[in-house]
Amino acid sequence: MSLAQRVLLTWVFTLVFLIMLVLKLDGKVQWNWFLIFLPVWIFDGILILMLAIKMAGHCKPGYDPRNGSPDLRLRTWYLTAMLLKLGFCLTLCAKLEKLADLKLTFVCIPLWTMLLGALVELGVNIFPERREA
């Protein structure tokens, strides 16, 4: 996918989610919270599918790891991050729908784990490991 296609995909799902969220918060619609989060489920589903296909490509015989794509470890982290985000959204919806009597702290644990991981990844990029020449 080109950058424009990826941007368009992200943009459309974000816009639809924001519109649905605003409608729900303003009381214009009485939909279920799981339905409000539908764009998030679809977007995450597409991302997880894309990641799974790319990871499966790594396992094919004759795969050359030097072709410049991120390694399997990085892709595994991406998949974990996606699952953590999905876990956060699911527990948040369950709490908002009063399906589970959970404290917000427990709901936020997957989000915090994901954010910490993202911070570490960004930190590694800001301060790259200095190797001796």
Place this chain on the structure above:
Amino acid sequence: MLFSLRELVQWLGFATFELFLHLLALLVFSMLVALRMDLFDAKLSWWLVFVPLFAADGLSTYFTAIVSIRLYQENEKRLAVLRLLWVLTVLSLKLVCEVLLCQKLVDQERARDLWFGLIVSPLFILLQLLMIRACRVN
């Protein structure tokens, strides 16, 4: 994931360190929200909860100002002005949304006219701007 870090930096117009700063602010903010909802309730003001986000916006403005001044001194005047304008637009839209949301949460009764469509409207504008910028970057 969907975008590489380089693509994100190009698209959003923020340096990696600024992205780090905003992510860190989001982490602290979410922790404070959870603390307020679960433990402190009314004892912790919403304005205090939003402090990490405001601080990140302030620091980001400061770094952008420094980078723009350096660029200007190195005779990259067009780049300096464009960068400053873009980052200030994004940050001010984000700040307006944060302040309105905070105001709504602080006084839900008095801010009844402040509906969420209005609060989120800066984000809608930001989305359009990001789409235009994506076309240019592409």
